[in-house]
Amino acid sequence: MSAQTNLELMKKVYAAFGTGDVDTAGSYWKADAVHHYPGRSVLAGEHRGVADSIAFANKMFELTNGQLSMDVVDLAASETHAYATLQTTYRRGENKLDMRFVNLVRIEDGLIAEFWTLPEDQYAVDEFWGS
Numbered sequence: 001m002s003a004q005t006n007l008e009l010m011k012k013v014y015a016a017f018g019t020g021d022v023d024t025a026g027s028y029w030k031a032d033a034v035h036h037y038p039g040r041s042v043l044a045g046e047h048r049g050v051a052d053s054i055a056f057a058n059k060m061f062e063l064t065n066g067q068l069s070m071d072v073v074d075l076a077a078s079e080t081h082a083y084a085t086l087q088t089t090y091r092r093g094e095n096k097l098d099m100r101f102v103n104l105v106r107i108e109d110g111l112i113a114e115f116w117t118l119p120e121d122q123y124a125v126d127e128f129w130g131s
Helices: 003-018 022-026 049-063 122-129
Strands: 029-037 045-048 068-077 081-092 095-108 111-119
Touching: 003 022, 003 068, 003 081, 003 095, 003 111, 022 049, 029 049, 045 049, 068 095, 095 122, 111 122
Parallel strands: 029 111
Antiparallel strands: 029 045, 068 081, 081 095, 095 111
């Protein structure tokens, strides 16, 4: 795929996720895609396949009671990869996590094949989500 096509794919993913439509966001993933979420929290690990990745996203919305936002600061793509810098805010009761994340994506056949989440402060992310 072209860099422009991959850029448009990522815009669709973030638009869907931003409204809480994780099923539509998941429709842009390959059936055997892997989402690598770092750390030691309840969300950490390799989420394999669309169903597991959707369950991961739904868990984020559940844990934050829908109080999360991801604003795209920068987005770029090549013929095989894309990245996004995001300003992300999560809320859990009185707790708030507000930081930059970078997502790196490998794209295959016009769909997300692999997705890495890279937070600005891994320790803060682990503490926020808990174990």
